[in-house]
Amino acid sequence: MVDAKQTVTEIVARADALYHDLEFGAVKRWKETHPGGKVIGCLPTYAPRELAHAAGMLPVYLRGAGDQVEIIRGDAYFQSYICQLPRGMIELALSGRLDSFDGFLFPAICDVIRNLSGIWQLHFPDKLARYLDIPQNFDVEVGGRFYAEELRRLLTDFEQLSGQKVSDDALRHSIGVYNTHRRVIQNLMDLRSEKPWLVPADETYLVLRAGDVLPVEEHIEMIKQYLQSVVELERPMRDHSRVVVSGAFCEQPPLGLIRTLERAGCYIVWDDMTISARFIAGDVSTSGDPCVALARAFIEQGVESASVYSCKKKKGSELCETVRKAGAQGVIFAAPSFCDPALLDQPMLQTALDQESIPWTAFKYAENLGQFQVIREQAGTFSDSIRLWGA
Numbered sequence: 001m002v003d004a005k006q007t008v009t010e011i012v013a014r015a016d017a018l019y020h021d022l023e024f025g026a027v028k029r030w031k032e033t034h035p036g037g038k039v040i041g042c043l044p045t046y047a048p049r050e051l052a053h054a055a056g057m058l059p060v061y062l063r064g065a066g067d068q069v070e071i072i073r074g075d076a077y078f079q080s081y082i083c084q085l086p087r088g089m090i091e092l093a094l095s096g097r098l099d100s101f102d103g104f105l106f107p108a109i110c111d112v113i114r115n116l117s118g119i120w121q122l123h124f125p126d127k128l129a130r131y132l133d134i135p136q137n138f139d140v141e142v143g144g145r146f147y148a149e150e151l152r153r154l155l156t157d158f159e160q161l162s163g164q165k166v167s168d169d170a171l172r173h174s175i176g177v178y179n180t181h182r183r184v185i186q187n188l189m190d191l192r193s194e195k196p197w198l199v200p201a202d203e204t205y206l207v208l209r210a211g212d213v214l215p216v217e218e219h220i221e222m223i224k225q226y227l228q229s230v231v232e233l234e235r236p237m238r239d240h241s242r243v244v245v246s247g248a249f250c251e252q253p254p255l256g257l258i259r260t261l262e263r264a265g266c267y268i269v270w271d272d273m274t275i276s277a278r279f280i281a282g283d284v285s286t287s288g289d290p291c292v293a294l295a296r297a298f299i300e301q302g303v304e305s306a307s308v309y310s311c312k313k314k315k316g317s318e319l320c321e322t323v324r325k326a327g328a329q330g331v332i333f334a335a336p337s338f339c340d341p342a343l344l345d346q347p348m349l350q351t352a353l354d355q356e357s358i359p360w361t362a363f364k365y366a367e368n369l370g371q372f373q374v375i376r377e378q379a380g381t382f383s384d385s386i387r388l389w390g391a
């Protein structure tokens, strides 16, 4: 018991240190142990990290500056009525914190990210700044072919940056490694919905966020050890309600806000805060053309998110399904202020929930929000109401 507690404490402390280190010491250490190795920073939401891994690079998810960095120069680049994430990204770059990165990938999710990729190309011409188009058509023969070609072009860029030719076998191997990663993350997600009192939301969040910066093999081991140890702990089951958090897939809520939701009486049994690593549900095929396999998986196994165009199902049906599968009693819509994708989707998702009599509440945040009292009261009232009067 003591060992399990100690192991969990150490894992969470390490994940917490990685989360708070905006000097990216882990990246610098990786470069020291991989002379000549290249690091690619990936913006949210989903990046095909298998391509970078196969090229011998370290892919690192970047999610703004959180609540730790005072934004001084970042504000000068943007109008006031957009989200906070791009300001934080500019601040990190101009302050030299991203100097050890060799390239940046900007997946197509919104105009803000598209514009940020343009700013990057102008200001940091010595770094690779790659905008990644994603399919708007979900026919494998149309959108799938397009995306496979886009992935091949991206792989060529990565090969040039790393100076390493990537064979199909190497890429299949990387897909296999990320399949393992997806599976251990799914195990953690399953435990969250089965016994959320064992895996507090802030702890799970930190452990999953460690995967933003750690090599994938290390992160797999970290999650496995965490899972093995945490199930041995005796943590009290509280009289909390079970909620799904939706809308936080890009700019992240402050850690204090995640803690606030749980302290307000909500077990978060599913969320899209760390959806980047769970964007493909299940394994990607490791046979045939690996770029086609990745493209097919995106088309056929990609989860519903406001950050991708979706025409596969009725909007919101997947969220309702998630609520049912996770045994949740309600949904908290937590979206970054001015986030077009999240806030434009929200009314459609709310309608879908209303049609299935699933209660919901909604608030907005910024990554540098400092006061949580109002949200605590709102979440606490929501939690009480669904426990007392929910179905």
Ligand code: SF4
Pocket (backbone or CB within 6 Å): 083, 084, 085, 086, 109, 110, 111, 112, 113, 250, 251, 307, 336, 338, 339, 340, 341, 342
């Ligand atoms: S928070 Fe929303 S609007 Fe801002 S960059 Fe992310 S997806 Fe775009």
